[in-house]
Amino acid sequence: MFFKSNSRYVLVACLLLCTQVSFAQDRNVADSLKVIYEEGNTTGVDELELLRNLSFNTANDIEESLKYANELIELSRKREDYIYLYRGYSIRGQVYQRGGNLTMALESYIKASEAASSINDKSFEGGAYLTIADVYSTIGNASNAESYYSKSIDILRETNDSLTLASALLNAGDEAFKNEHFDKALDYFEESGLLFKQVNYPIGTAYNLGNVGMVYAEQGKDALAEQHINEALVLLEELEDYYPITVYLTYMSDIYSRRKDFSAALNYAQRSLDLATQYKLKEQISDANLTLSELYEEAGNQEASLKHYKEHIAYRDSVINLENVQQIADLRTNFEVSQKQIEVDLLEQKRKNQRIVTYSIAIVLIFIAILAILWYRRYLFIRKTKRIIEEERDKSDRLLLNILPEETANELKLYGKVKAKKHGLVTVLFTDFKGFTSYSENLSPETLVETVDFYFSKFDTIIEKHGLEKIKTIGDAYMCAGGLNVTEDNHAHKMILAAKEITAFVEETKNNIAVNDLTFDIRIGINSGPVVAGVVGSKKFAYDIWGDTVNVASRMESMSEPGKINISEGTYELIKDSWVCEYRGEIDVKNRGKLKMYFVD
Incomplete structure (x- = not known):
């Protein structure tokens, strides 16, 4: 159904224009702009404006539009031009949204909102709220x-x-329409329609006409619905804006379906599917397939209905990212097909025996009983589906907690991003195996991985036992930290306990005949101090920490001895009352000068 996606497009279009004039995506304009872009002669604001126009006018080609949007964002950030930074993120959010990637769309709109806060202009601030509202509407919030x-x-x-x-009013009307508040939706559309005409914005007028037509269609006012939608289609075809065309075509299909004109209804639905497929519009591919499924089902063509229903499920769930839904879609499809077949059989039996009152009553009772069973099965199916979704969500949460600290994981789920955070006092540990590099050169890849996994799996268990955070491994080096969670205290003491267990495990492994081919000597270094922690990357993201504290911890490890725990002066001050330590003196460290070091006895 045509709700936020199309209206959001109106919003982004109007915010990106330098003046309020009629403007829409134009491939010919894009081709001309690309020639200027490839010449490379534009500079300053002209260069930013060129990238903005290129991204906007290539919006029907997702990859190409994203390329120019990302270049605009990068250049605007370097020049600290927050207006074009806002525009770049807004276009990128629009392109992601049209492609069905709601997560990346919301991330882009949030960054656009952050840029808007630096502009001190209410138009940008209002526009930022509007794009965020659109995504919430799309996901059903x-x-x-x-x-x-x-x-x-x-x-x-x-x-x-x-x-x-006008764009905000149009989108708010769509939300009211979505929630079946039709009178409220018409009020919004009436005001937005007048504003679009006043500023002579044809694409906004087209969306407004189409949306009014959809309201009339839902109210059963088919003549008015067809009149408004046809006017919208004419304007949109001239503007070559295909996303809303695919939506309105499905509504035209609904209108002709109610008129029992199957041929016309099927033609409109197929046109919608063809356009959506051509321009890779996942949401509309899903909706068009659903419309075709219902039409074929009504015509008695169960095979074609089932085929389009499966396509509808596959594309719908590729947008909302549910797992195992294809199986669920098959179950639901089989259920609905079997239900329809039972209804057909019962009606046929009822017609054959309608003159015999006794048989007619029996058929009615059987029919009621079957419906009760089917409704109960439907209830069980829905409950099972909810349980599967909850289990998958729990799996995702557990996986996230394996990658990030709990506080960081919660921040990522709540806001969709993680802000870098400075911690005033953290304890960092590094380990390294003596002679591992030369030893590994003689191992097969399988044995090398098995050896590293043997030790690091045990290290993970020890670190988790003491409430510390594993940061990463690099080759045979292992890095962890304590004190990254707000509620965590006494982390230096816990780190010493963990280091003691690690050295004990390594020593025990050396004395174990069964695994003596896997044995090494280990060096451990520990330092305490301030760090900066954050998440880097957008896909295979990783949690990491930075700062001089990390560098010194690494130096403590490299200056340690096999089987020893070498700590810095900063860590010593935190644990000296609980542990006996051997002062090593001030030792020269590369790029650091002399540092005080201690062995923990």
């Missing part, structure tokens, strides 16, 4: 969506930006 739409509209009414206000 009506409460958040309505809240952000209201904030956006209130702010934009204080400005002279009629075009962005």
Whole structure:
């Protein structure tokens, strides 16, 4: 159904224009701009404006549009131009959203909102609220969506930006339409339609006409619905904006289906699917397949109905990222097909025996009983599906906690990103195996991995036992830290306990005949002090810590001796009352000068 995605496009378009004039994506314009881009003669603001126009006018080609948007973002960040940084993130969010990647869309819109806060312009602030509201609406969070739409509209009414206000009203109308508040939706559309005409913005007028048509279609006012949707289609075809065309075509299909004109309804639905497939619009591919499935089912073509229903499920769930849904889709499809077949059989039996009152009553009772069973099975199916989804979500949460500290993982789930954080006092440990590099050269890859895993798996168990955080491994080096969680205290003492267990395990392994081919001597170094912690990367992201404290901890390890725990003066001051330590004196360290070191006895 045509809700936020199309209206969001109107919003981004109007915010990116330098003046409020009629403007839409144009491939010919894009080709001309690419020639200028390839010449490489533009500089300053002209270069930023060129990238903005290129990204906007290539929006139907997701990869190409993202390329220019990312280049615009990078260049704007270097030049600290927050207006174009805002525009770059807004376009990128729009492109991701049209491609069905809601996670990346929301991340881009949030970054656009951060850029807007540096501009001190209510038009940008209102626009930022609007894009965030759109994503909340798409994922079905009506409460958040309505809240952000209201904030956006209130702010934009204080400005002279009629075009962005019209877009916000249009989107808020879509949200009301989605929640079946049709009168409220028409009120929003009436105001937005007047504003779009005042500023002469054809694409906004087209969306407004189409959305009004959809409201009339839902109210059963087919004549009015067809009139408005057809007017919208004419404008959109001239503007070559295909996403909303695919949506309105499915509504035209619904209208002709209600009129029992199967041929026309099927033609509109197939046109919608063809356009959505051509431009890789996942959400509309899903909706068009669902419409075709329902049409074929009504016509009695169960095979074609089942085929399109499976396509609908596959594309729908590729947008919302559920696992194992193909199996669920098959179960639901089989259930619905079998239910329809039972209804057909019962009706046929009822027609054959309608003159015999006794048989008619029996058939009615059987029919009621079957419906009760089917409804009960449906209830069990829904409950099972919810349980599967909850289990998958729990798996995802456990996997995230294996990668990130709990506090960081919660921040990532809540906000979609993690801010870098400075910790005033953290204890960092490094270990390294003596002679591992030369030893590993004579091992097969399988044996090398098995050897490292044998030791590091035990190290993981020890670290987790003492409530510490594993940071990473690099070759045969192992790194962990304590004190990264707000509630964690006495981390230096815990780290010494963990180091003692690690050295004891390594020594025990050397004395174990069964594994003596895997034995090594280990050096351990520990340092305490401030660090900066954060998450790097967007796909295979990793949690890491940085700072002089980490560098010194690494130097403590390299200056240690086999089987020894070498600690810095900073760690010694934290544990000296609990542990006996041997002062080693001040030792020269590369790039650091002389550092005091201690062995923990």
